[in-house]
Amino acid sequence: xxxxxxxxxxxxxxxxxxxxxxxxxxxxxxxxxxxxxxxxxxxxxxxxxxxxxxxxxxxxxxxxxxxxxxxxxxxxxxxxxxxxxxxxxxxxxxxxxxxxxxxxxxxxxxxxxxxxxxxxxxxxxxxxxxxxxxxxxxxxxxxxxxxxxxxxxxxxxxxxxxxxxxxxxxxxxxxxxxxxxxxxxxxxxxxxxxxxxxxxxxxxxxxxxxxxxxxxxxxxxxxxxxxxxxxxxxxxxxxxxxxxxxxxxxxxxxxxxxxxxxxxxxxxxxxxxxxxxxxxxxxxxxxxxxxxxxxxxxxxxxxxxxxxxxxxxxxxxxxxxxxxxxxxxxxxxxxxxxxxxxxxxxxxxxxxxxxxxxxxxxxxxxxxxxxxxxxxxxxxxxxxxxxxxxxxxxxxxxxxxxxxxxxxxxxxxxxxxxxxxxxxxxxxxxxxxxxxxxxxxxxxxxxxxxxxxxxxxxxxxxxxxxxxxxxxxxxxxxxxxxxxxxxxxxxxxxxxxxxxxxxxxxxxxxxxxxxxxxxxxxxxxxxxxxxxxxxxxxxxxxxxxxxxxxxxxxxxxxxxxxxxxxxxxxxxxxxxxxxxxxxxxxxxxxxxxxxxxxxxxxxxxxxxxxxxxxxxxxxxxxxxxxxxxxxxxxxxxxxxxxxxxxxxxxxxxxxxxxxxxxxxxxxxxxxxxxxxxxxxxxxxxxxxxxxxxxxxxxxxxx
Ligand code: SF4
Numbered sequence: 001x002x003x004x005x006x007x008x009x010x011x012x013x014x015x016x017x018x019x020x021x022x023x024x025x026x027x028x029x030x031x032x033x034x035x036x037x038x039x040x041x042x043x044x045x046x047x048x049x050x051x052x053x054x055x056x057x058x059x060x061x062x063x064x065x066x067x068x069x070x071x072x073x074x075x076x077x078x079x080x081x082x083x084x085x086x087x088x089x090x091x092x093x094x095x096x097x098x099x100x101x102x103x104x105x106x107x108x109x110x111x112x113x114x115x116x117x118x119x120x121x122x123x124x125x126x127x128x129x130x131x132x133x134x135x136x137x138x139x140x141x142x143x144x145x146x147x148x149x150x151x152x153x154x155x156x157x158x159x160x161x162x163x164x165x166x167x168x169x170x171x172x173x174x175x176x177x178x179x180x181x182x183x184x185x186x187x188x189x190x191x192x193x194x195x196x197x198x199x200x201x202x203x204x205x206x207x208x209x210x211x212x213x214x215x216x217x218x219x220x221x222x223x224x225x226x227x228x229x230x231x232x233x234x235x236x237x238x239x240x241x242x243x244x245x246x247x248x249x250x251x252x253x254x255x256x257x258x259x260x261x262x263x264x265x266x267x268x269x270x271x272x273x274x275x276x277x278x279x280x281x282x283x284x285x286x287x288x289x290x291x292x293x294x295x296x297x298x299x300x301x302x303x304x305x306x307x308x309x310x311x312x313x314x315x316x317x318x319x320x321x322x323x324x325x326x327x328x329x330x331x332x333x334x335x336x337x338x339x340x341x342x343x344x345x346x347x348x349x350x351x352x353x354x355x356x357x358x359x360x361x362x363x364x365x366x367x368x369x370x371x372x373x374x375x376x377x378x379x380x381x382x383x384x385x386x387x388x389x390x391x392x393x394x395x396x397x398x399x400x401x402x403x404x405x406x407x408x409x410x411x412x413x414x415x416x417x418x419x420x421x422x423x424x425x426x427x428x429x430x431x432x433x434x435x436x437x438x439x440x441x442x443x444x445x446x447x448x449x450x451x452x453x454x455x456x457x458x459x460x461x462x463x464x465x466x467x468x469x470x471x472x473x474x475x476x477x478x479x480x481x482x483x484x485x486x487x488x489x490x491x492x493x494x495x496x497x498x499x500x501x502x503x504x505x506x507x508x509x510x511x512x513x514x515x516x517x518x519x520x521x522x523x524x525x526x527x528x529x530x531x532x533x534x535x536x537x538x539x540x541x542x543x544x545x546x547x548x549x550x551x552x553x554x555x556x557x558x559x560x561x562x563x564x565x566x567x568x569x570x571x572x573x574x575x576x577x578x579x580x581x582x583x584x585x586x587x588x589x590x591x592x593x594x595x596x597x598x599x600x601x602x603x604x605x606x607x608x609x610x611x612x613x614x615x616x617x618x619x620x621x622x623x624x625x626x627x628x629x630x631x632x633x634x635x636x637x638x639x640x641x642x643x644x645x646x647x648x649x650x651x652x653x654x655x656x657x658x659x660x661x662x663x664x665x666x667x668x669x670x671x672x673x674x675x676x677x678x679x680x681x682x683x684x685x686x687x688x689x690x691x692x693x694x695x696x697x698x699x700x701x702x
Contacts (some may be wrong), residue, residue, distance in 0.1 A: 010037065010531070012460055012468040013051040014113060014453040015595050017337025018042060018185050019462025020051055021534070024454060024473050031059045032454060032473060039534060042163060042462065048184035049593050053607055057600040058454055058474070063435045065449035066478025078447065083479065083489070090403075090446050091493035093428050097400045098130065103380075107134035107390050107399055110350065111406035112142060112339025115458030115470065117507040118406075118483040119341075119350040121499065125487060126384075127349075128374035129496040133361065133384030134399070136352045138407045139342040140387040142301070144687040145309025146335040147346060152310070153317045153565050155558025156358050156519055157346055161296065161332035162464045162537065162549040167193050168330030170200040171292030173285070175316060176227060176302020176693075180211035181592040183300075183336050191215060201288040205230065206302065207587065208617070208659060209652035218284055223276040224585050224657055225694050227303060228571035231315035233271035233282045234289065235322060236263040243290025245324030252555040253321055255566035262568035274571075276654070294330020295323060300338060301589065305692040309684040311569035321566050327552030334463075341460035344467075347520055347538070348511055352384030356511070357518040373514055375498060386688040388413065388681065394422040405432035405450065405483060410439035411597035411665030414690040415640050416676040432486060435599045437667045449480040456482035457504045459530065465537045465547070467522070469530040519558055575694040576680050578656070582638060582696035584622070585657045588675045589693075594663040602667050614664035614673035615648040618699065619655045623647060626699060633702040636660065638678035638695055644702060645673050658699060662692070 007026040012019055021040025025033045034054045038045035068086035069078040097105040108122050114137070126135045147157045154160070166189045179187040194200055194215055204216040205227070213219045222230055238244050239260060249256045272279045289295055297320055303312040317333045325331035337343055349356040349370075359366035367379040385393055391413060393399035402423075413419045423429055423443035431444040434452045441447060455476040461467050476482075481489075484507060491499035501507050505527050516523040521539045529545065530536050537547035557564045578585055593610040595601045602608070616636055618628065628634055630649045635642050636658065643660065653659055660675035671677065680695035 009471040009473045011454060011470045011473070012340070013047065013054065014340050015050045016183055017339055017342060017463040018183050019340060019460065019466055019468060020047055020185050021468065022047065022051065022054065026473055030474060031055070041535060042466065043185045046185050046188055049607060049610070050595055050601060053604045056604045058452065060603050061477045063437050063603065064477045064480065065433055065436050065447060066480065067449060068479065069447040071445055078444070083481070086446050086448060087490050087493045090430055091490060094401060094494065097427070101400060103130045103132035104134055105400040106130065106132065107385055107402050109387065109390055109402060109404045109407065109409065110135065110137040112137055112139040112342035112345060114345065114406050114483060115341060115456070115460060116344035116348060116511065117458045117504045118487065119345045120348040120507055120511045121484050121487045121491070123348050123350045123356070124374055124498070125491050125496070127355075127379050128371065128376035129491065129494070129498070131377040131380060133352050133380055133382060134390065135350060135384060136387045136390060137345055137350060138387065138409070138412060139339065139345055139351065140688060141305070141412060141690060141692070142338040143304060143335065143342045144351070144689045145304040145306065145313050145684055148310045148687040149313030149317060150335070152567060153314060153321070154552070158519065158551050158558065159335055159463060159465060160326055160551040161334045163189070164549065165294070165296060165330050165332060165334070166190055169292070169294040169296040170197070170330065171288050171295045172200070172202045173205070173289060173295070173297045173319070174203065174212060175205035175297065175299045176304070176312070177298060177300040177336055178206065178210040178212045178589070179298065179336060180214070182590050186336070187212070201292070203285050203288055207654050207657055218281065218288065220275070220277050220281055220285060221654060223274070223654065224587055225306065225573045225575055226275040226571070227312045228308060228315045228569055229266065229271050229274045230282070231319060232263040232571060233266065233268055233275070234286045235259070235318055237268060237283050237286035238290050238319070238322060239263065241286060241290055243286065244322045248324030248555070249322060252557070253564045253566050254561060255568065256322070258568045259318060259322070259566045289319060289323060292325070295320065295325040296330065296332060296334050298334045298336055300336040302693060304689055306689070306694065307574040307682045307684055307691040308569075308572070309689045310686045311571070314567040314569045318566050321564050326564070327550065327555055329550070337463040340462070343461040343463065343465065344459065347461060347515070352386050355379075357515040357520055359518070370514070376496065388683055388688065388690060391419045391422040394426045397425070400426070401428035401430070402426055403430040403432065404440055408438045408440060408597040408599060408665070408667070411667065411674060411676065412662070414676055414679040414692060415681045416671075416674055417641050418681070432483060434480070437599060439666045448486055449478060450486065451476035451480045451482045455480070458484070459508060461538070466535045467525070467530055467538060468535050469527050573694070575682060575691050576696045578696045582698050583656075584697050584699055586636065586638065586660060586678065586695050586697040587657060587693045588660050588662045588679060591661050591663065596663065597665055598663050598667050611661070614645045614661060616643070616645050616699070617648045617650050617653045617659040619653050619657070620649050620651055621655050623649045626701070628699070628701060634699055635702055636678060636697050636699050638697045640681070641677040643673060643675060643677050658697065
């Protein structure tokens with residue numbers, strides 16, 4: 001806490017991965033107000049519309065779950081019970097399934113909004129004590145393609161840049177992202193930099209004309225799914241113009257010869273045709289990149305959420321590698337994290353295929369290290385079920401019990417009707433939630449009320465590896481408890497030793513200890529040190545109190561050869577292609593003022609003003625052909641279901657492509673406007689991230 005007398009506490013915005021610092025004032029009537037933290041290195045006092053309205057989501061308790069509830073069998077109604085009753089029964093059911101069907105019969109599905117301490121104890125519980133790797137989070141829907149590509153290209157899941165590189169870059173390649181709406185405070189910094197330096201070049205690649213395009217020197221309005229072809233074509237143009245860093249390639253990378261061969265497989269003319277742009281646009285992008293002294297590539301879901309998400313990421317990282325733009329000021333590949341603490345989850349190994357501190361689940365030595373540290377059971381080398389696999393396994397009966405916390409998969413998972421059916425078939429469902437509006441509650445056998453942002457303490461890590469300490473400021477309503485405390489209480493009910501923490505900081509210190517001698521080292525870091533430096537970027541050591549701004553400045557990468565790997569990915573798309581019955585390509589995304597499934601932003605009337613209802617964007621030529629009027633209710637169908645929303649006719653979207661926002665579901669409206677009724681179940685084969693940006697649909701008047 002800073003300024004105890006006036007009750008102002010430091011915290012971090014709980015929405016996106018930008019990680020803006022906020023000052024939270026506790027008023028005498030126990031409500032809070034929120035302002036941007038002027039001393040914070042990320043936002044310097046600025047907040048976007050979502051951050052500015054944070055207090056309303058906290059002060060409005062009308063939808064909060066206040067006490068545990070349980071039903072004794074599927075035919076009985078839920079009833080109020082004590083924490084002990086709820087957790088005793090849950091432990092008894094989990095033990096029964098584990099004894100009868102083995103540890104892989106249970107699973108935890110968590111969230112990129114969990115605090116690091118929460119991730120840590122869930123991961124420790126299932127991997128280190130239950131003996132299964134069935135822990136995945138909604139980060140699988142968000143960043144897993146970037147994680148896999150970083151690991152393949154740089155040796156580990158390590159974002160090399162810092163936000164201060166924005167002001168040092170003179171070329172930005174923003175692709176598959178709309179930061180003007182989705183990462184607004186970083187975008188304010190790009191805007192200010194461009195205003196002060198009009199000569200810097202901004203390239204935006206997107207099938208839609210978004211707000212981010214308003215700042216672009218070049219908008220590449222490519223056909224959906226053609227990113228790898230475009231990136232390879234830019235790579236070819238850079239090589240042909242001699243605009244590559246041959247010394248860096250020779251001394252610090254491997255794989256360039258195969259890459260050169262790959263990118264020369266297509267002529268620029270052929271690539272331009274595939275992408276639906278011109279040769280001169282490709283050449284201009286290559287010129288901007290090739291002439292830059294500092295080159296930042298920025299991307300998010302447009303690349304990650306794809307059947308070839310990893311290939312898209314690799315092809316983009318290649319542009320930084322062949323130009324030597326990594327590990328130096330103003331340069332590097334920069335994945336824009338969707339959620340506030342997806343990075344913290346990756347640090348503790350909180351996904352089905354990870355171990356803490358970037359250790360490798362398939363490495364026996366790494367498993368033994370963690371196992372010895374935790375002192376629990378044998379850690380399995382078998383990758384656990386990923387997000388979509390968990391629901392498939394519930395559907396076909398392989399998985400008996402699921403514990404869902406801090407996420408609302410019935411709006412956010414692809415093919416949501418399948419996920420509904422999976423939860424209906426589950427033998428036992430535990431929902432750990434803050435709101436009584438979550439769609440998952442209808443399927444719960446046990447409901448556990450959780451504390452929300454400002455009601456609990458912990459840490460988060462943003463997109464530039466910056467760790468923030470979030471204070472507990474107010475008490476949670478009713479009997480709601482911090483998520484980590486719920487998990488620890490449950491672990492003790494299961495009879496496991498090692499969950500007797502006295503504070504959240506004890507959990508953090510244990511996590512920090514486990515990072516010793518790894519590339520993300522934060523050994524010795526505690527809340528006091530984070531508070532002293534305001535925030536800390538990993539890796540940290542006591543000589544550099546605020547951590548490390550930039551990685552790979554010595555050009556030694558985390559691969560076994562210490563060289564970065566230039567991969568030669570295929571541009572072959574594995575998505576559901578349009579055909580006669582389903583002739584349009586559907587892509588999904590965000591709107592400016594809402595967050596995920598709107599369980600928080602949906603409570604704020606100001607945030608509902610910007611865009612009130614779900615809609616489908618369609619090009620005027622397509623609307624004319626289908627005789628659709630603006631604002632007319634239409635039906636969008638895929639092979640999996642349908643959506644009914646109003647049409648928004650706009651020349652900002654390419655002909656043959658339609659767009660649906662991903663936020664709407666039962667929380668605000670009806671499940672008929674839920675985009676994920678129709679999205680594809682195809683996932684990237686390596687990252688297992690779903691293909692939210694491409695599936696075949698048809699459109700007709702209602
Ligand atoms: Fe919060 Fe992101 Fe907005 Fe910053 S940019 S205020 S972190 S939602």
